[in-house]
Amino acid sequence: MxxxxxxxxxxxxxxxxxxxxxxxxxxxxxxxxxxxxxxxxxxxxxxxxxxxxxxxxxxxxxxxxxxxxxxxxxxxxxxYPFAPSLFGGEGGKAMARFVEGYSQTTIHPAVTAIALMDIHNMLDPVDQVYFRKSREALLGKPLEEAFPDRDASIAAFTDKLRPLRHMLRSQPFIGGASPLFADYIVFGALQWLRVATGSVHLPADDPALDWFERCLDLFHGVGRSVG
Amino acid sequence: MxxxxxxxxxxxxxxxxxxxxxxxxxxxxxxxxxxxxxxxxxxxxxxxxxxxxxxxxxxxxxxxxxxxxxxxxxxxxxxYPFAPSLFGGEGGKAMARFVEGYSQTTIHPAVTAIALMDIHNMLDPVDQVYFRKSREALLGKPLEEAFPDRDASIAAFTDKLRPLRHMLRSQPFIGGASPLFADYIVFGALQWLRVATGSVHLPADDPALDWFERCLDLFHGVGRSVG
Known part of the structure; x- marks a missing residue:
């Protein structure tokens, strides 16, 4: 192969x-x-x-x-057009770009605010040097000073998922009855947070957490197998 | 007919x-x-x-x-399956629910914060009574006290469109090369703001404003004809 x-x-x-x-x-x-x-x-x-x-x-x-x-x-x-579709047609392909826009502008900054130091600490020493230099150039300050109130960042996180939660009143996945690539876009961002910090920091009764757990179950639990 | x-x-x-x-x-x-x-x-x-x-x-x-x-x-x-599709397939139908979730939880509260009194003032006297009673029950306070800093609400508005702006790097409409119902979902929210207040309160060089103007041009300018 x-x-x-x-x-x-x-x-x-x-x-x-x-x-x-x-x-x-x-x-x-x-x-x-x-x-x-x-x-x-x-x-x-x-x-x-x-x-x-x-x-x-x-x-x-x-x-x-x-x-x-x-x-x-x-x-x-x-x-691979005969394998299950990742987009469900041309409209889904276009709207996945909107979901990407949401994930990049809403979820990614919120995960960064919580997990920046956790991510840094997961890296090899030589990668830590690269990561610090490149991220500090973007942030304009030392990593340790960029998001000083981690608890506040965690508390603010749940609100970022309100669009997803509203959608979940209508259907179990962004793709509808079953997941599409748009689900994996948002899943990837939350999995990043989960692997880096050990949790997605959502309430136990949150429909958005239920959705994330459904994604962790997919494909024989490939997401859940990493902890 | x-x-x-x-x-x-x-x-x-x-x-x-x-x-x-x-x-x-x-x-x-x-x-x-x-x-x-x-x-x-x-x-x-x-x-x-x-x-x-x-x-x-x-x-x-x-x-x-x-x-x-x-x-x-x-x-x-x-x-009307033979008329132009509103969703572009099953994936687009599902993801339009996500766009609805975004519009309802992100754009609608932001428009309400700016335009609540403008909307009230557009109504007939008998409707003003209904509107005040129903909205004050939801808000838990007099209409006039719900969003006291209108300038701050206007200043905060542009950030709400970041997901749309990110998407516009890839394509001119949420539907891709041409609009779909998902565009009309967000358009409706901005048109509500425009008709109620006279403006969508976005910077002149904003790609999100360009998108809104493209929507105003659709169908012989049906949206633009209302001011």
Whole structure:
């Protein structure tokens, strides 16, 4: 088999945490495709496949290389049209971009505010240096000072899922009766938080938590197997 | 023709403002269907069609009555399958519920915070009494005291559109290359703000404003014709 997913790892290879890599993992399982996962620390990404990319996930499928999780999902949909659809048609393909917009602008900053130091601490020493330098350039301050009130960030998190919770009154998944790539977009962000901090910090009776648990159950519990 | 859309009006029938009615108006135009619009003040809604509903939009299509804007869109999609699709397939139908969740939980509260008194002031005196009583019961305080800092509410509004703005990097409409019902969901909320207050309060160079202007241009400018 020459289907390889290059994805991100910290010091412990049993606990992959990247939200974008989780989207690609779930998309490959959704299509029922076998693949070998090759885990890379941040600073080794430019060393594989002739340095084609600085970001993972990177998919090699026979002779094709595709990076970026959304592009990977689009590639899989086009290349394996007879496997279960990741988008449910052209409208779903377009609206998955809106779900991505929500996840990137609403969930990702909220996860970062909670988990920034946890993520840093999961990395190899050499990756910690890279992570600190690149993130501090974006944040304009030391990592430790960026989000000083972690408890407040956790308390603020549940509100970010209100759009999802409202939708869950109508259906069990963003994809409707069953999950689509749009579910994996938001799942990836919450799995990132769960693996990095040990919890998604949602109340026990939260319908959004029930949805996340349903996603953890998918594909023989591939998400749940990482803790 | 016996296709009638019952929708909401204030004192001035030339300025319909209801976000949910705008969704239905745009959906009917999208399907290329002719219809007669019958405008009702809040307190007259229970007097039509034998008191079948307390909410508008209400669509009568020959012998069928459908209320709730999303149900109307689903009905139109099923009944007129050969007219342009409102959802672009089953995935789009499901994800439109997520866009609805975003609009209801993120945009609607933000519009209410800006426009509550403007909406009140657009109503007939008898509807003002109904509106005040029902809204004050929800808010737990006098209308005038619910959102005392209107300028702060306006300043906070632009951030609510970040998911849309992120998506607009990939495509011109939530529906992709052209609009779908999901666009009309968010459009309805912004049109409500525009008609009630005279502006959507977005910066002139905002891609989200460009998107809204594209929606105002649709169907011979039906949205733009109301000011």
């Amino acid at each position: 020459s289907r390889i997913l290059y994805s991100l790892t910290g010091e412990d290879e049993s606990r992959p945490f990247s939200p974008h890599c989780w989207k690609a993992v779930m998309a490959l399982h959704h299509k029922g495709l076998e693949f070998e996962e090759k885990l890379l620390p941040f600073t080794e990404i430019p060393t594989v496949e002739g340095g084609v990319t600085k970001i993972v996930p990177l998919l090699r499928d026979e002779d094709t290389l595709v990076s970026d999780s959304f592009q990977i999902a689009l590639y899989l949909e086009e290349t | 016996s296709r009638i859309l019952y929708s909401l009006t204030g004192e001035d029938e030339s300025r319909p403002f209801s976000p949910h009615c705008w969704k239905a108006v745009m959906a009917l135009h999208h399907k290329g269907l002719e219809f007669e619009e019958k405008l009702l003040p809040f307190t007259e809604i229970p007097t039509v069609e034998g008191g079948v509903t307390k909410i508008v939009p209400l669509l009568r299509d020959e012998d069928t009555l459908v209320s709730d804007s999303f149900q109307i869109a689903l009905y139109l999609e099923e009944t």
